[in-house]
Amino acid sequence: MTSAISVRNLTKDFRIGIRGLKLRAVDDLTLEIPRGQVYGLLGPNGCGKSTTLKIILGLVPATAGEITILGQPSATASARERTGFLPEAPYFHKFLSGRELVRYCAQLSGVTAERVDQSVEEALALAAMTEAASRPIGTYSKGMLQRIGFAQAIVHDPELVILDEPTAGVDPVGSAAIGRMIHAMRDKGKTVVLCSHLLGQVEQVCDRVAIMDRGKLVLEGKVDDVLARRDRHVMTIEALTPAAQDAAETALAAHGAKVTSVTHPRRSLEDLFRELVTGSRDA
Template sequence: MSTSLAISVQGLTKDFRVGLAGHKLRAVDNLNLEIPRGQVYGLLGPNGCGKSTTLKIILGLVAPTAGKISILGFPSATREARSRTGFLPEAPYFHKFLTGRELVNYYARLSGVEETKLKSAVDAALELTAMTEAGNRTIGTYSKGMLQRIGLAQAIVHEPELVILDEPTAGVDPVGAAAIGKMILEMRAQGRTIVLCSHLLGQVEQVCDRVAIMDKGRLVLEGRVDEVLARRDRQVISASHLTDAACAAAEAALIANGAKDIVITHPRRSLDELFRELVKGSRDA
């Protein structure tokens, strides 16, 4: 089935019944989303805003109260949709007695990877997630970052067209988070669609093409990252080797031309960038 959309959500509403009286709690309120194929799509919002519920409904793990969802043109929760989707839940937990390779092999079999392609599919997933060496160790010995990476490997082992990642960098140090960011970009380069749910806004900004922000179950903003972040009423001029005199002259020239609220300062790199620069070469393996 051909469609330009990886996910289409129309009028999605989800109510939970709470307490003995069965009071209604609306987790998702008339949500409409259209996620194009081949992009990294960020789904953002504070805790309890309905992101995870939305993802679970998309995956068919929770039934919607109302609304229509399709994945790659197939109704969500169908075998056709799920065989084309990979999912990494938040803080994943796997059977500790299995090795990483056995786990990925297990999920590959559940995903219907053909016997003849099984080994190469497992190898490719382990390689992409930089888990080839650690793949022969039992999962009980893995660090949090490695658990996330092996979780990512199980999500992509059947080469899904759509990969849904719920907080893939939660509890992972900046080096591990950057590695996961790199893997996301590699998956996009392979033509996959990635839906990323994360609180690491810096990373979302770096890797996502589009973002949607949810609050109290509703969509409050949606668009291309560069469009939604751009402040059209301000400009930035960056220069090196600028003397104090040149600075003053530039400021005077700007004022003379009607510019207001001028700020001349040194640009800052992010703490994340500084950290990664300082611990360069350190690997979580």
């Protein structure tokens, strides 16, 4: 089976200023994104993530390199038929209602007239936007804009969904909701490419990650593989007394192991926030 996205030796130079100085945004990037997984594309601002996504979608021409989407050359309209895209900080026509926008995008994506109503309602339901779907987009909060953007990206049931900073500016509850939507897509067998610098979320939802810096790929692999430290172990112990700790350290030392730190486990601030705040106001 072909990869969802195959990028080979991609290079992108931008010409800037009157003298046409060359700025290399992507430098000889090679990536294979397998199907059916959630793939995180990470990196600091200006590292070339968004440019790479735009080139993949045919919005910006590449200087050099080859890209295929689901086995078809990118930059063709047919390659985008099975692709959904949520851009960073999406902006939509304010006078349309959420439902009108999703219907408009469904029709542009080739959803047939018989299926369009059902597809729109399913996408709105998955994005938890059914209740607010009749309101004009101009009245939506940032989180709702992201969710309606997600609905328009998946309304035509694409095989590949590309999300550029889907949780930027969204509160933790909304962010968690988007995380659930991504999981739902993976459960349906879709490939999701997630471009973000919210590392905590990427770690939670992604199967594989690639890290870019200054246009180059610096690391790529399964999340568990790239994060695991095989020479260290963590044990969580209840009711540990000083005496029990001394005994445990002595026992471990007898086997050549050494306890390097003993701390109390912490939950993340995000977990605490989500525990205390049960729902966002725009949910």
